Each structure stands twice: as structure tokens, then as C-alpha cells.
Amino acid sequence: MTEQSVLVVTDDAALLQEMQRAAAGAGLPLQHARDAATGLQHWAAASVVLVGADLATELGRAGPRRRPHGHLVWRGQADQEHYRAAVEVGAETVAATAGDSGWIADLLAERAEPRSP
Numbered sequence: 001m002t003e004q005s006v007l008v009v010t011d012d013a014a015l016l017q018e019m020q021r022a023a024a025g026a027g028l029p030l031q032h033a034r035d036a037a038t039g040l041q042h043w044a045a046a047s048v049v050l051v052g053a054d055l056a057t058e059l060g061r062a063g064p065r066r067r068p069h070g071h072l073v074w075r076g077q078a079d080q081e082h083y084r085a086a087v088e089v090g091a092e093t094v095a096a097t098a099g100d101s102g103w104i105a106d107l108l109a110e111r112a113e114p115r116s117p
Helices: 013-026 036-042 053-062 080-089 097-112
Strands: 006-009 030-033 048-052 070-074 093-096
Touching: 006 013, 006 036, 013 030, 013 048, 013 070, 013 097, 030 036, 036 053, 048 053, 048 097, 053 070, 053 080, 070 080, 070 097, 080 093, 093 097
Parallel strands: 006 030, 006 048, 048 070, 070 093
Antiparallel strands: none
């Protein structure tokens, strides 16, 4: 995985499409993991990790190490289970694509900006 890349851990095809559009708009390569085990293999190397709510509990049970720029994403509105899952995977934020897809695009665009040495 390259220095500036996005890891999306989800088996939700519609959510993946939204994240692919956001990553493409930011010019960032995207790595897709359809399960927690694959997600953990790429966990540390990605500059941003977007965990779909569909796999958050499974990933949380696998015990990922807390890391910066980890976010829980889903389609629809937030409920208490989403926030509980975010804690399990160590997410910094939670974002429902129904209302925050612009926020996700902004987040990825910011990560794509060149960093000073």
C-alpha cells in the first residue's frame, strides 16, 4: 500500500462505491478488505481507514490496534450501535454517508495534500 492510501473495510457494495468515489475525487488509491482478517493485514499501512458498520463488530473482536485516521462509516442514520462499534475498532469519528458524504470527501482530500518534510 502506498504512503497516502485509503483502506475500506466493508462487504457493503453500495458503501464501497461511495468510498471509491470519495477516494477517486481526492486522488487517493483505495484498498478494499471484504473481511476483518484482510483489513487487519493492511491496517497499519493505510493513511486513512474507513470501517463499514457491517464489519465493525467482527473487526472489533479481532482487536485492531488503535490508530489515527480511523473512521466508522455507514449508509443511513446513526444509532447507539454505531457508536458502540466505533469504540470497538478505535475509530476517531463516525460518519453516516446519508449526511456526511461531503465530510468524508473533505477528509480524504485533506489526507491527499502533500505533507511538509
